[in-house]
Amino acid sequence: MSVERNSAVGEQPSAKTKKAAKGSNGKPESRLAMVRRARRINRELAEVYPYAHPELDFRNPFELLVATVLSAQTTDLRVNQTTPALFARYPTPEDMAAAVPEELEEIIRPTGFFRAKTKSLIGLSSALCDRFDGEVPGRLADLVTLPGVGRKTANVVLGNAFGVPGLTVDTHFGRLVRRWKWTEQEDPEKVEAEIAEIFPKSEWTMLSHRVIFHGRRVCHSRKPACGACPIAHLCPSYGEGETDPEKARALLKYEMGGYPGQRLNPPAGYPGKPAPARVE
Numbered sequence: 001m002s003v004e005r006n007s008a009v010g011e012q013p014s015a016k017t018k019k020a021a022k023g024s025n026g027k028p029e030s031r032l033a034m035v036r037r038a039r040r041i042n043r044e045l046a047e048v049y050p051y052a053h054p055e056l057d058f059r060n061p062f063e064l065l066v067a068t069v070l071s072a073q074t075t076d077l078r079v080n081q082t083t084p085a086l087f088a089r090y091p092t093p094e095d096m097a098a099a100v101p102e103e104l105e106e107i108i109r110p111t112g113f114f115r116a117k118t119k120s121l122i123g124l125s126s127a128l129c130d131r132f133d134g135e136v137p138g139r140l141a142d143l144v145t146l147p148g149v150g151r152k153t154a155n156v157v158l159g160n161a162f163g164v165p166g167l168t169v170d171t172h173f174g175r176l177v178r179r180w181k182w183t184e185q186e187d188p189e190k191v192e193a194e195i196a197e198i199f200p201k202s203e204w205t206m207l208s209h210r211v212i213f214h215g216r217r218v219c220h221s222r223k224p225a226c227g228a229c230p231i232a233h234l235c236p237s238y239g240e241g242e243t244d245p246e247k248a249r250a251l252l253k254y255e256m257g258g259y260p261g262q263r264l265n266p267p268a269g270y271p272g273k274p275a276p277a278r279v280e
């Protein structure tokens, strides 16, 4: 489970947290300074992305669970373009549990790994019907017993469909928190445990959205747009990407770059355009 002792700035570092960033005096950054800097990044990201939200379209916990399983190894956009037909055909766990695998495969084919995902979806729908009265459970310990549902998926569902705080350590989250020297861990569960010590639980879900938003729009894996990054002054990895402001601006994605977002039905307040419904 994630660790909840976190509200006091300056707690002792866990044994594995390294002081990798440099302070203004050139000395290694202290734990206290790192925690303060981390919380400042979170506050500034909240100002940059006041509209941060889950980028999967869903109307209930079951739809979010299914969409999250489908989102492995593909974009949320591709999932959002696929799920309207899927949920029209199989609106409930009962319907999906009884699906003919080949028919379900055909619908979710654009999301990739469609045979394995079909197995997971039918398996988890059957488990929901058999063990949870056809309802998605609101506890992590129950969610991770469902086929194809790991800790990351469970936290997404808990945080966004049940209001239970959760950290979503996906590829973006892991990459950014390492660039920011909040942790050096590579294993998602260890990353989750260390980040949980830096932030109060009440921040976990929105922090996850903000960090993932920033990773998708600005701090990309291969070419981070450092020269157009609103939190560059707080980032020990500034310069890892493009620093020329104009070239960096050209790297920005989604609403930050003036393009549509990933959701077909974005929440109110989203400043970008909705995604196109077409599956290419």
Ligand code: SF4
Pocket: 179, 218, 219, 220, 224, 225, 226, 227, 229, 230, 231, 232, 235, 236, 237, 238, 239, 240, 241
């Ligand atoms: S300065 Fe560069 S590496 Fe740091 S957060 Fe911004 S884009 Fe990422």
